[in-house]
Amino acid sequence: MQRLRVKGGGFHYDVEMGRGAWRSLRQFRDAGYSSIFIVTEKLLWQRWSKLFLRDSGLRKARALFVPAGENSKSLNMVGRVAGKLLECGADRRSLLIALGGGVVGDLGGFVASTYMRGIDLVQAPTTVVAQVDSAIGGKTGVNLGAMKNLVGSFYPPRLVVAEPLVLTSLAPRAFRSGLYEIVKHAILSGRTLFRELEEKLGSLPSSNISALEPILASAAKVKVDVVSRDEREAHLRLVLNLGHTFGHALEEVTAYRRFLHGEAVGWGLLLIIRLGERLKLLRPRDAERMARLVRQVGPLPPLRDLDPKRVLRLLPRDKKAIGGRIQWVVPERIGKVRIVTDVPPAEVAGAFHDVRQTA
Amino acid sequence: MQRLRVKGGGFHYDVEMGRGAWRSLRQFRDAGYSSIFIVTEKLLWQRWSKLFLRDSGLRKARALFVPAGENSKSLNMVGRVAGKLLECGADRRSLLIALGGGVVGDLGGFVASTYMRGIDLVQAPTTVVAQVDSAIGGKTGVNLGAMKNLVGSFYPPRLVVAEPLVLTSLAPRAFRSGLYEIVKHAILSGRTLFRELEEKLGSLPSSNISALEPILASAAKVKVDVVSRDEREAHLRLVLNLGHTFGHALEEVTAYRRFLHGEAVGWGLLLIIRLGERLKLLRPRDAERMARLVRQVGPLPPLRDLDPKRVLRLLPRDKKAIGGRIQWVVPERIGKVRIVTDVPPAEVAGAFHDVRQTA
Numbered sequence: 001m002q003r004l005r006v007k008g009g010g011f012h013y014d015v016e017m018g019r020g021a022w023r024s025l026r027q028f029r030d031a032g033y034s035s036i037f038i039v040t041e042k043l044l045w046q047r048w049s050k051l052f053l054r055d056s057g058l059r060k061a062r063a064l065f066v067p068a069g070e071n072s073k074s075l076n077m078v079g080r081v082a083g084k085l086l087e088c089g090a091d092r093r094s095l096l097i098a099l100g101g102g103v104v105g106d107l108g109g110f111v112a113s114t115y116m117r118g119i120d121l122v123q124a125p126t127t128v129v130a131q132v133d134s135a136i137g138g139k140t141g142v143n144l145g146a147m148k149n150l151v152g153s154f155y156p157p158r159l160v161v162a163e164p165l166v167l168t169s170l171a172p173r174a175f176r177s178g179l180y181e182i183v184k185h186a187i188l189s190g191r192t193l194f195r196e197l198e199e200k201l202g203s204l205p206s207s208n209i210s211a212l213e214p215i216l217a218s219a220a221k222v223k224v225d226v227v228s229r230d231e232r233e234a235h236l237r238l239v240l241n242l243g244h245t246f247g248h249a250l251e252e253v254t255a256y257r258r259f260l261h262g263e264a265v266g267w268g269l270l271l272i273i274r275l276g277e278r279l280k281l282l283r284p285r286d287a288e289r290m291a292r293l294v295r296q297v298g299p300l301p302p303l304r305d306l307d308p309k310r311v312l313r314l315l316p317r318d319k320k321a322i323g324g325r326i327q328w329v330v331p332e333r334i335g336k337v338r339i340v341t342d343v344p345p346a347e348v349a350g351a352f353h354d355v356r357q358t359a
Numbered sequence: 360m361q362r363l364r365v366k367g368g369g370f371h372y373d374v375e376m377g378r379g380a381w382r383s384l385r386q387f388r389d390a391g392y393s394s395i396f397i398v399t400e401k402l403l404w405q406r407w408s409k410l411f412l413r414d415s416g417l418r419k420a421r422a423l424f425v426p427a428g429e430n431s432k433s434l435n436m437v438g439r440v441a442g443k444l445l446e447c448g449a450d451r452r453s454l455l456i457a458l459g460g461g462v463v464g465d466l467g468g469f470v471a472s473t474y475m476r477g478i479d480l481v482q483a484p485t486t487v488v489a490q491v492d493s494a495i496g497g498k499t500g501v502n503l504g505a506m507k508n509l510v511g512s513f514y515p516p517r518l519v520v521a522e523p524l525v526l527t528s529l530a531p532r533a534f535r536s537g538l539y540e541i542v543k544h545a546i547l548s549g550r551t552l553f554r555e556l557e558e559k560l561g562s563l564p565s566s567n568i569s570a571l572e573p574i575l576a577s578a579a580k581v582k583v584d585v586v587s588r589d590e591r592e593a594h595l596r597l598v599l600n601l602g603h604t605f606g607h608a609l610e611e612v613t614a615y616r617r618f619l620h621g622e623a624v625g626w627g628l629l630l631i632i633r634l635g636e637r638l639k640l641l642r643p644r645d646a647e648r649m650a651r652l653v654r655q656v657g658p659l660p661p662l663r664d665l666d667p668k669r670v671l672r673l674l675p676r677d678k679k680a681i682g683g684r685i686q687w688v689v690p691e692r693i694g695k696v697r698i699v700t701d702v703p704p705a706e707v708a709g710a711f712h713d714v715r716q717t718a
Contacts, residue, residue: 009369010369075434075435075437075438076434078510079503079510082503082509082510083504086506086509113512114510114511114512115509115510116511117500117511117512117513118512118513139476144441144442144445145442149476150441150474150475151438151441151473152473152475152476153472153473153476153477153512154476154477
């Protein structure tokens with residue numbers, strides 16, 4: 001078990017990571033909450049509720065189910081969950097636990113941040129991406145049309161509990177998808193985690209919890225460090241967007257049907273690595289090493305049939321764009337990125353063309 | 360012109376109140392915003408846009424219209440406004456001005472607090488209630504079904520600008536409705552404002568701006584003082600709920616069709632005054648004086664035909680209820696209220712019965 005501390009302006013909370021992390025939830029059993037709710041997905045709950053309730057001791061907590069999938073990240077679903085909470089008697093002193101992947105965490109977090117103007121929230125992430133990334137840092141949100149997280153909030157949870165055992169029930173593709181975010185964190189953080197991944201990534205099954213745990217903790221620490229230095233993403237936090245500018249456009253152009261989020265980030269990393277090389281910000285040797293690590297995760301869904309114009313047109317709609325100018329996070333070397341706002345469109349198109357060739 | 364300062368944990372903002380208040384918006388013209396949007400209602404904009412644009416100097420700002428009425432306070436409308444903002448190119452450095460009454464302020468504030476996880480907000484209230492109460496203090500929200508403000512946020516604006524001239528175009532009933540909230544503030548604040556109202560309230564037309572201005576400023580100051588001492592309403596801020604526990608139930612039981620919000624608060628004040636008297640917390644002489652001031656505002660829509668059981672059943676659903684217990688804000692004397700949580704249901708029913716007799 002590792003405990004990482006997130007510090008922000010006026011608040012802090014812990015990330016408990018490792019086997020038995022759910023036991024930390026026992027502190028909430030007699031903490032004076034009027035009621036405790038768990039927003040989750042039905043299949044996940046069927047598989048893990050027994051362990052969750054035993055470890056957490058929260059036997060009186062009530063589970064509320066949302067359908068699996070990105071479509072649940074909608075204002076409509078916010079209304080449905082809030083309505084259900086009201087019906088079940090949730091009030092301002094209720095606690096909401098979001099038990100699930102990025103969808104449940106983002107939706108549940110947004111509901112907690114807005115239900116009666118904010119109730120206490122615990123994130124209990126159950127996917128790789130959620131454990132090392134999305135459940136940490138207080139970002140919540142829902143999509144509007146094709147625009148991801150257009151409506152959301154910054155809302156620090158009381159606690160994050162990441163139990164790696166749940167990862168054993170992930171489908172192999174979903175598990176691998178999360179590894180792309182770990183690669184992203186390795187590129188941001190530096191040689192130690194990067195080398196560890198180079199050694200282990202190819203042979204890391206979700207069932208090998210003891211090999212997984214230290215990698216998850218190192219990857220989560222990257223996120224914790226960044227958000228602790230900058231709770232709102234205006235500045236430093238932007239680096240976490242590495243690979244996501246292209247990634248979001250790929251998800252959007254395929255209506256979120258082709259790529260898992262991590263897979264879109266995987267392509268996004270390959271694209272931004274290539275862009276860095278084209279801009280001569282990144283040496284070919286480092287670019288190759290980074291790209292090799294991305295490829296090592298496994299096969300990615302095809303890119304080749306996508307219309308470059310349609311993809312490129314979606315780029316300026318990225319939420320991090322300011323006045324229509326994209327803030328590109330470009331790797332310079334392992335452990336270092338640079339924000340670049342004046343990338344010539346021809347170079348962006350060129351990078352897309354180059355990577356698409358190899359797809 | 361009066362300037363009041365709201366201070367909270369980690370932020371502060373000014374409330375500019377009086378003729379010419381919109382001129383304070385000039386500071387935003389060259390403040391580096393990528394774009395400026397005004398969420399408002401069409402009729403209001405037609406009537407006041409010329410003065411607003413001239414005083415504020417914000418000629419490049421773009422108006423977005425929402426339909427008048429409480430129904431616009433919905434998650435659906437949040438999605439529509441956010442979609443429109445996206446379509447018009449709003450990004451994280453955009454400014455949103457909510458120009459309107461409580462509905463526009465609550466909805467616009469919520470949109471600003473959640474669009475791309477929060478953009479800058481200015482409140483430009485145009486009704487009495489909004490100028491002295493709802494636009495101050497950072498509360499935003501939308502309704503869910505019949506539950507008012509079930510989904511919302513605490514989100515301090517950059518500035519509040521209250522131009523009393525707009526009140527001259529209010530319908531007489533809408534204008535009067537706001538005076539009930541001023542009476543509420545007078546009961547909370549003490550004898551000075553209370554006496555001033557006793558002298559002037561009967562003969563205060565919306566057209567008499569110079570007589571109105573100091574009263575608006577005194578009433579707004581009550582709100583500023585309370586929220587500055589307690590930005591989140593857990594404690595002190597609860598006193599502002601005076602008259603609202605009954606008021607919300609009355610609005611809900613009539614599906615928001617019969618009473619304007621202030622009118623429901625008017626009845627709510629009469630009911631809570633009577634309850635205070637029944638509980639022997641409030642002396643008959645003070646109760647009478649308070650009730651007289653409420654009645655002085657003008658006629659209220661009928662109460663007599665409402666089923667007491669249906670009204671009383673809605674009371675525990677008030678958002679301020681904790682574990683199903685209502686936190687009653689009961690006047691003890693002019694300038695003093697007490698929070699009471701253990702009011703016998705028979706006394707509540709009795710107060711409703713008594714006031715209903717007189718309706």
